[in-house]
Amino acid sequence: MSERTILVWFRNDLRVHDNEILLEAARKADKVLPVYCFDPHYFPTDGRVKTGNFRAQFLLESVADLRQSLRNLGGELLIAYGNPVEVLPQLAQQYEVNEVYHHREVAFEETNTSEEVEAALWKMQINLKHFIGHTLYHKEDLPFPIKDIPDSFNTFKKKVERDSNVRPCIATPENINTPAITNAGELPILEQLGLTPPVHDARAPYLFKGGETVAWQQINQFFTSQRLNSNAKASRNQASSKLSPWLALGCVSPRQVYWEIVKHEQETNNHPLMLELLWRDYFRFMFKKYSRKFFDPEGFKNAAPELAQNQDELFEQWKTGHTGVPFIDASMHELSATGFMNNASRQTVSYYLVKTLKVDWTRGAQWFEEKLIDYSPASNWGNWSYIAGVGNDPRENRYFNPKTPAELDPKGEYVKLWLAGEKVV
Secondary structure: OOOOEEEEEEOOOOOOOOOHHHHHHHHHOOEEEEEEEEOHHHOOEOOEOOOOHHHHHHHHHHHHHHHHHHHHOOOOOEEEEOOHHHHHHHHHHHOOOOEEEEEOOOOHHHHHHHHHHHHHHHOOOOEEEEEOOOOOOOHHHOOOOHHHOOOOHHHHHHHHHHHOOOOOOOOOOOOOOOOOOOOOOOOOOHHHHOOOOOOOOOOOOOOOOOOHHHHHHHHHHHHHHHHHOOOOOOOOOOOOOOOHHHHHOOOOOHHHHHHHHHHHOOOOOOOHHHHHHHHHHHHHHHHHHHHHHHHOOOOOOOOOOOOOOOHHHHHHHHHHOOOOOHHHHHHHHHHHHHOOOOHHHHHHHHHHHHHHOOOOHHHHHHHHHHHOOOOOHHHHHHHHHHHHOOOOOOOOOOOOOOOOHHHHOOOOHHHHHHOOOOOOO
């Protein structure tokens, strides 16, 4: 009897723990071929940058960490560069693959790629098996079908907290038995991806490094600091878990974070991290419901916001941090210098671009797509459409209520830090 080989296609699930496709492949196949493919579509082409250097660097670190984790289990990660629609069928043929596993995505570009890969593999009589592994709540455990998900986050939150349960984490394979790989591929450097290495800004309060290993260090550090600060008011930086970059690339799963909350806290529903995880789930499920409408200026409200005449000029001022509004400019400087800003600042600068400057909100969403180290299509475009009033019910601002600069920076320390040497109007 010939050996059975399953190719595991890693995308935004760069971990070995709580990874169903890896465990299932290890259980059902004699050989497992883990693959990560750097798709040139997501790197600088035709003058547009979809992935900036901060996120690309974080991605490279995450892939390197995944490779080491697989080696620790006796396996290997094959790293390729090219269109997955071409690369995966070639690898499937070369290594006599019987089936390909991957986690299902929700944004249209990613789902289109999956469909094209599936069609190419099907011509070879190879099945692409889809798994669900990016959400806190499994789709099958929701109290409503995807098509009936409430357009109100508050309603969604109440129903899933009342009627749904979070599944246990998936076990980790004891070992990974890969076929003899003729060329496992080298991890590219940023220059090969058309990018320059990011320069660490000394003002940055935190330096992000990719990978499952560092993700768990961050989780442990967060809950330790929460205990230490339980009787004291947390600082601006202590208040945030900063887990979003690792969640975005799947270096850690929402389920893992949830069970850490359960482990460390008496109550989960009121924990600030739970709210973040629920919003992530909600936007992913809403993307399944509305698909490409989240990328249209009118969203799924069929009415785009009013726009100013001088769009290009106003957008340039905003993205470069030269609006003359100190807190807005400071926040945009931080984003460009670090690839990150906290959620309250994101809401504030987004609201300013859309409501005050009256600039097309999709331009802001595209800028965040390039710059954010923790970019995730559903969360980013869902947030922006929400702020623009063309997505989920904007009247429920108890969860998304943009703060004033006075509330966010009462002593002006943040503005002073990020606008040092800048002329403030």
